[in-house]
Amino acid sequence: MKVLGISGSLRRDSHNRSLLHAAAELLPDGVELELWDGLKAVPPYDEDDDVEPAPAAVTDLRDAIAGADAILIATPEYNHSVPGQLKNAIDWASRPLATNPLRNKPVAVVGASMGAFGAVWAQAELRKVLAATGARVVEGEVAVGHAHEKFDADGRLADDALRETLGEVVDALVTVTRARDLLAA
């Protein structure tokens, strides 16, 4: 099983990328996490550009989603909401809406922020957006608040309680994805 990890933060030392690495360590045997690093290259959505062939970065995103069994998104929070570039990428991926690669795809959302609340509003809004695309949004959230204090010098998630919650969300994602495979078999 392949899980595609997408960090909504572009920053080199992003806490959300660290959160995805922490999630990767908690995955059961036989499940691998592949980080998608093409977010910065996705152009602004323009319906005039939404033609075949799509812009290369968009094709890369759509193919990465289609080729993954599940998606794990770690998002920061900008002004109480989803970072624009992440939302823009989902908007691209969701077109055409009726047949887009996110449809029925199991997706879990987690988040980290430097503030106290751990991107809870961004996560909630991201779940709403993903549900609108037709994705199978998995219940559960991981809110890493004061993120700069929660990862050690090696970028490892140093908080046991958060690691446990993250493990639960990852398990839920894997369970939902396996159930979908059984249905298809």
Place this chain on the structure above:
Amino acid sequence: MSTLTQTQEALPTGTWREDPVHSHVGFEIGYASGIFRGSFTPFEAKLDVAEDGSGTLVGEARADSVHALDENLTAHLLAPDFFDAERTPLLRFESTEIRRTGENVAISGELTLKGVSVPVELEGTIGDAFPHPSGTERMPLHLETTVDRRAFGIDWQMELPDGQPALANDVKLSADLFLVKE
């Protein structure tokens, strides 16, 4: 001499199935700015009536037979938010009791949507069977009911900026059946 007119209470015997061209099964639901309608195409309906006039009605449709007049809305109806067609591909009604009084008919039964079965009461009208030029016998049956979609776990909602819900919870379901005797 009695002038009493007998009220028809029995259903005409035999097995009756939908004429797909002249039958329609659909829903109506209120949303922020009007009424949203959709239909299920194709669907199957079968009315079995025993010699004593008692009957059983079964209706089935695949969730992915749902059709709205916009492909993106149809896609949303198929998604986990609504019917979740991938996990629960079948929609079904099966009657437990059919009561007829003249042209009025009331049917108790169980409706299964999104994998959840809920008892429902259908009400409507039934017409007399008549010979069709094609040589078959036909009979109209109209049924409707209103259900709270949340009872089936179809609870998608989004608040409008003024705090009002975007979508009603009550859904009117209707079946206009033109049944053909086998």
